[in-house]
Amino acid sequence: MIKREQIEEILKNIKHPTLGNDLVTLKMVAGIGIEGNKVSISLVSPGKKDPFSSSLKKVVEKAVKSIDSNLDVKINMKIAGEPDELPVLPGVKNTLAIASGKGGVGKSTVAVNLAVALAKQGYRTGLIDADIFGPSIPKMMDAEEFKPYAVERNGHKMIVPAEKYGVKFLSIGLFVSSDNAVVWRGPMASRALGQMLTEVDWGELDFMLFDLPPGTSDIHLTLVQQVSLTGALIVSTPQEIALADAIRGISMFNDKNVNVPVLGLVENMAWFTPLELPENRYYIFGKNGCDKVARQFNIPVLAEIPIVQGIREGGDKGEPVALSELPTTEAFNELAINVIKQVEMHNKSKIHTGYKSAK
Numbered sequence: 001m002i003k004r005e006q007i008e009e010i011l012k013n014i015k016h017p018t019l020g021n022d023l024v025t026l027k028m029v030a031g032i033g034i035e036g037n038k039v040s041i042s043l044v045s046p047g048k049k050d051p052f053s054s055s056l057k058k059v060v061e062k063a064v065k066s067i068d069s070n071l072d073v074k075i076n077m078k079i080a081g082e083p084d085e086l087p088v089l090p091g092v093k094n095t096l097a098i099a100s101g102k103g104g105v106g107k108s109t110v111a112v113n114l115a116v117a118l119a120k121q122g123y124r125t126g127l128i129d130a131d132i133f134g135p136s137i138p139k140m141m142d143a144e145e146f147k148p149y150a151v152e153r154n155g156h157k158m159i160v161p162a163e164k165y166g167v168k169f170l171s172i173g174l175f176v177s178s179d180n181a182v183v184w185r186g187p188m189a190s191r192a193l194g195q196m197l198t199e200v201d202w203g204e205l206d207f208m209l210f211d212l213p214p215g216t217s218d219i220h221l222t223l224v225q226q227v228s229l230t231g232a233l234i235v236s237t238p239q240e241i242a243l244a245d246a247i248r249g250i251s252m253f254n255d256k257n258v259n260v261p262v263l264g265l266v267e268n269m270a271w272f273t274p275l276e277l278p279e280n281r282y283y284i285f286g287k288n289g290c291d292k293v294a295r296q297f298n299i300p301v302l303a304e305i306p307i308v309q310g311i312r313e314g315g316d317k318g319e320p321v322a323l324s325e326l327p328t329t330e331a332f333n334e335l336a337i338n339v340i341k342q343v344e345m346h347n348k349s350k351i352h353t354g355y356k357s358a359k
């Protein structure tokens, strides 16, 4: 493992281009953090208009990586006298976006039930409602009355997230009434998401799930710019029109500038079985539609979730069906198991950042 002294030695050998001295002598090094193969270095720029700050960041990164190219190096530069830039989800191991092209296909239902299923399997799980304009997590978690509050952590005011059913979560709907959220403009929404990423005391988590709005919006952009996502799950019904939109969603994550692995599809509302005819399956939205798309993109179908009255009722009551031991719950347990498998596979394949188990 890399040692702090090795990094200090490197920094002593990097000179500021105009100030003439090395970074340590100039007292530009505010902090060095080492965790496994992750190295974070905080530098303080002496003045606001230092034209060399970004090139210095690159020089430092390159120099530290010259010790070991497998290191995951993050340099953060702040200006002397200005507040620290807060890190994004510092204690979170894996981040997953739950997305779809089409609205109303069950993203929020899948996000909430997957979060509960992961928590039940012992994974420390968080959920961020990134649907700033139409938040549904407070209702689906029966937490509409929860009022977030702030605590002081290392000199910063941090929001304490809500916690229920073993899941930590936050939604803009907990701060403003959902009627007010609709009138927000794009930049305000992006800022609200940014705050949920940096100004919340999430603690250590194995998974953070993001319940996204439908389509491809500013929020999607903000998310992929600010979080290096482990992967995305695309929710779709087997219906042609939903699948066409799901393909648009997959393409957005596959775009070379976005480059987020799509871990698989979740086929929701896959069929309906009436109570009195338990052997019968009615394929209301079509059959095996997600299979075709999955083959086309060479990604798995992670679960097939039937249409069940209890799923809808659980959503409306704020008691996710995944909490119970009903047969319906099986689909969400299986989804959780397959998601964990995919995450571990992807993390293993990212040799350059080192192997992380999901837990």
Ligand SMILES: Nc1ncnc2c1ncn2[C@@H]1O[C@H](COP(=O)(O)OP(=O)(O)OP(=O)(O)O)[C@@H](O)[C@H]1O
Binding pocket: 100, 102, 103, 104, 105, 106, 107, 108, 109, 110, 131, 134, 136, 212, 213, 214, 268, 269, 305, 306, 307, 308, 309, 311, 312, 313, 315, 316
């Ligand atoms: N498998 C299912 N069985 C029964 N009802 C379901 C199922 N999946 C979702 N629903 C219901 O369908 C409605 C829409 O689901 P949900 O809100 O999860 O969709 P969404 O994709 O998040 O929508 P939006 O695009 O508006 O965010 C909800 O009333 C939900 O309870």
Ligand SMILES: [Mg+2]
Binding pocket: 107, 108, 109, 131, 136, 211, 212, 213
């Ligand atoms: Mg939703």
